[in-house]
Amino acid sequence: MIMGMIGSKFGIFRITFRRSAFRRACTGAALGLLTAATLAQADPVENFYKGKNLQFLVGVSAGGGYDLQMRLVARHIVRFIPGNPTPVPQNMTGATGLVMANYLYRVAPRDGTAIGLIQNGLPTYQAVGKEGVQFNARQFQWIGALTPTTETMITWKTTGVHTIAEARTKEIIAGSNGTSGITYIYPVMLNDLAGTKFKMITGYPGSSALNLAMERGEVEARNNSWDSIKSTKPNWIANKDVSILVYSGLKPDELKSVPELDDVIPNAEDRLVARIVTTGNRMGYPFTVMPGVPAERVAALRSAFVAMTKDPEFLKEAAAAQIDVNPISPQRMHETIEALFAAPDPLKLRARKYFEQ
DSSP states (O other): OHHHHHHHHHHHHHHHHHHHHHHHHHHHHHHHHHHHHHHHHHOHHHHHHTTOEEEEEESSOTTSHHHHHHHHHHHHHGGGSTTOOEEEEEEOOSGGGHHHHHHHHHTSOTTSSEEEEOOTTHHHHHHHTOTTOOSOTTTOEEEEBSSOOEEEEEEEGGGOOOSHHHHTTSOEEEEOSOSSSHHHHHHHHHHHHHOOOEEEEOOOOSHHHHHHHHHHTSOSEEEEEHHHHHHHOHHHHHTTOEEEEEEEESOOGGGTTSOBHHHHOOOHHHHHHHHHHTGGGGGOSOEEEOTTSOHHHHHHHHHHHHHHHTOHHHHHHHHHTTOOOOOBOHHHHHHHHHHHHTSOHHHHHHHHGGGOO
């Protein structure tokens, strides 16, 4: 009987133990599932971008400085975006980048799968009231830019014109993409405010076509950013094929002897107008997404941009392409835009004429 009681107690113990073990197993399994679910939800940005394409848009044709920077960033930034989306570069040309900027703002998906590299002069289009603008530059969510730009006016070696003073005494044929972009606006502004005599020929489809026209002798001068010249035509500099007449924006060490735009415009109010026209210098080549993209994805893209600009592999390729890296933060870009819109209306009205040729 005692043995029976003992056996009975042990049987109860075994049943109780089994039930407890079962409960522990169920609890462990539930915790495992909960942990897995928690981990799966730990980075919703990674979950979103994993397996997706990330479209990179630029509003100019292939081969120029904007296109080069867009493709460089597209190749590298995806390594730092959670989920590592696949970059898909696209050139969407028209109206000197305005078509792409309007598309980005009005049509592109607002989920973080489209990044635009817009022409840095486009916010000024809006600020001065240019027709055709269908975006609000103050609502773009800026990602960053690699470096402030330096705009220049250059002449080909056969012109015999090496300074602004000489450009005031001799008519020179300057080429441009159209009548609404910086390649047209810059020399026309110099004619008005600095007394130069550039004769404009328009209609070249992109920066590469303009460079070829210079080499063929079809045009004798053009506007271009210093970064673009260094990265796309370093032989022009090495061979002294071109002269740099003037610059605006950040002054590179290589242009120490070149006058700044303010230095060649004698009238003080005219200088203020020129600063409005060239506000884009302080924006660099700006990457942005449209309003409505979720904040956590915008933050991830901004963090990825910063990480990319510190990455040795990226920096090595940028240096090989003669692209300087002195990043502009989204906050600085926002401040530049706000200062532009705060400029006195009479000055913006005067600047407007250069965007309505």
